[in-house]
Amino acid sequence: xxxxxxxxxxxxxxxxxxxxxxxxxxxxxxxxxxxxxxxxxxxxxxxxxxxxxxxxxxxxxxxxxxxxxxxxxxxxxxxxxxxxxxxxxxxxxxxxxxxxxxxxxxxxxxxxxxxxxxxxxxxxxxxxxxxxxxxxxxxxxxxxxxxxxxxxxxxxxxxxxxxxxxxxxxxxxxxxxxxxxxxxxxxxxxxxxxxxxxxxxxxxxxxxxxxxxxxxxxxxxxxxxxxxxxxxxxxxxxxxxxxxxxxxxxxxxxxxxxxxxxxxxxxxxxxxxxxxxxxxxxxxxxxxxxxxxxxxxxxxxxxxxxxxxxxxxxxxxxxxxxxxxxxxxxxxx
Numbered sequence: 001x002x003x004x005x006x007x008x009x010x011x012x013x014x015x016x017x018x019x020x021x022x023x024x025x026x027x028x029x030x031x032x033x034x035x036x037x038x039x040x041x042x043x044x045x046x047x048x049x050x051x052x053x054x055x056x057x058x059x060x061x062x063x064x065x066x067x068x069x070x071x072x073x074x075x076x077x078x079x080x081x082x083x084x085x086x087x088x089x090x091x092x093x094x095x096x097x098x099x100x101x102x103x104x105x106x107x108x109x110x111x112x113x114x115x116x117x118x119x120x121x122x123x124x125x126x127x128x129x130x131x132x133x134x135x136x137x138x139x140x141x142x143x144x145x146x147x148x149x150x151x152x153x154x155x156x157x158x159x160x161x162x163x164x165x166x167x168x169x170x171x172x173x174x175x176x177x178x179x180x181x182x183x184x185x186x187x188x189x190x191x192x193x194x195x196x197x198x199x200x201x202x203x204x205x206x207x208x209x210x211x212x213x214x215x216x217x218x219x220x221x222x223x224x225x226x227x228x229x230x231x232x233x234x235x236x237x238x239x240x241x242x243x244x245x246x247x248x249x250x251x252x253x254x255x256x257x258x259x260x261x262x263x264x265x266x267x268x269x270x271x272x273x274x275x276x277x278x279x280x281x282x283x284x285x286x287x288x289x290x291x292x293x294x295x296x297x298x299x300x301x302x303x304x305x306x307x308x309x310x311x312x313x314x315x316x317x318x319x320x321x322x323x324x325x326x327x328x329x330x331x332x333x
Contacts, residue, residue, distance in 0.1 A: 026262065026274055026286050030306070030329040033069050035062050037323055041310045043126070044299045044325070047086045047108070053299070054093060055310055055325060056081035061095055063111070064325065066301070073111040078104070083127030087134065087151045094136045094149070096124035103127070103138055105154055115154055119147045126179075130171045133192045137177055139166040146179070148195055158195035162188060167210045168252075170221075172236070180209035180223055187212065187221065187239065201239025206232045211254035211265070218280035224251040224265050231265055231275065233283065242281050247273040248288070253298035253309075260305055260330060262286070268296035272309070272328075289328070305330045 039058025046053055052072075053064040061081050063073040079099025086093045086108060095104045101124060103117040121140025128137045134151040144165065148158035162181060169179035169190075176198065177190040185207050189199040203209060208227030214236065215222065221234040229249050233242040248267025255264050261277040272289040292311055300307035309326045 025331055026260070026276075027264075027272075027289060027307070027328045028331055029289070030327045031069070032324040032326045033064055033071075035071065035323045035325065036074075041297065041323060042081065043083050043297055044308060044310055045085050046299050046301055046308075047088060048301060048303060049088055050108075051301075052086075052108075053308060053325065054084050054086065056084055056095065057323060061093075061106075069327075075104075075106055075111070075113070082125055083139070085127050085129035085136065087129045087131075087136065089131065089134060090151050092151070094127055094129055094138075096127045096138060098124040103136065103149060117149060117154060117156070119149075119156065120159055121145055121147050126166065126168050128169050128171060128177060130173070130177060130192060132171065132173050132175075135192070137169065137190070139169065139179065141165050141167075146190065160190060160195055160197065162197070163200070168212050170212050170214045172214060172216055178212060178214065178221055178236075180212050182208055182210060182226075185209060185225075187223065187234065199239065201234060203232065204241060206230045206241075206244055210252045213254050213256040213263075215256050215258065215277075215280075217258070220280055222254055222256055222263050224254045226251050226268075231263065231273065231283075233281075243283060245275065245283060245285070250296060252296035255298060255300045255307060257300060257302075257305060257307075259302070264298070264300070264307060266291075266296050266298040266309055268294055270295065291326070295326070 042056040084095040123142035136149040146160040164184035187201040191198040212223040248271035250268030253266035270293040295311035
């Protein structure tokens with residue numbers, strides 16, 4: 001009788017464990033949007049006001065209407081399209097062409113090309129358009145600098161030197177832009193008004209910072225490090241390290257879903273790591289989602305809480321020319 005009772009306890013605990021694992025599932029794959037073209041894929045950016053998703057794809061940029069899950073415009077002629085960001089107030093989209101070292105500017109009302117801006121930078125990567133100052137920040141990986149473009153005139157107003165290779169950046173929408181410096185294991189704080197590096201945060205124990213995002217309410221920066229395979233939380237105001245958590249390899253993308261209190265990373269090895277934010281200093285692993293290797297660029301839509309991952313089409317990962325954006329939906333909102 002005692003042995004049977006012990007077995008029942010073990011079975012009950014196993015059932016509870018499985019149930020607990022089920023409860024950890026916070027996101028699931030929803031569907032995909034197929035896109036044309038060959039070559040590598042790169043950054044994506046959301047225009048939440050219009051429900052549009054911009055996707056760079058080597059020689060072209062796709063504009064997807066998420067209400068219809070269909071392409072409404074394709075901009076071509078790029079040598080190597082990389083970072084992009086809509087300047088929504090200006091009805092423009094700014095796109096880095098790393099192959100030409102230019103920023104291409106397109107109208108988001110007529111979809112026509114407006115101008116091409118040669119920039120004093122090499123190997124263009126990330127581009128950020130700050131809505132607070134209406135300026136574009138263009139990051140040069142090889143030239144180790146940031147070129148600033150005035151959104152009203154499309155003229156270059158500053159050229160900010162950096163200590164090393166910049167990867168990603170995020171704004172606080174008030175005064176500063178925070179950028180990761182991959183080879184120096186740093187985060188630099190760029191003053192939007194003075195166009196100078198105001199602070200430098202040195203990482204300790206975490207290497208190869210790439211993607212970065214921000215939780216302004218809790219004074220926190222979250223970033224991924226592709227060499228140490230970690231998700232790191234820093235104080236936004238001081239750079240003090242709060243915590244570090246293991247994630248998948250080759251991570252590039254990270255988003256903070258503030259309404260659901262989730263931190264989500266995209267790992268190029270073929271996985272997504274999701275953490276639940278229990279407090280400003282407390283994060284708990286919630287879910288790991290398997291993806292195809294190479295899926296490492298992502299963005300999200302705050303109002304629907306969906307996130308988007310670029311890569312080869314789901315179910316046909318052996319055909320690189322079959323390009324798609326995958327859409328993931330929260331299980332519980």
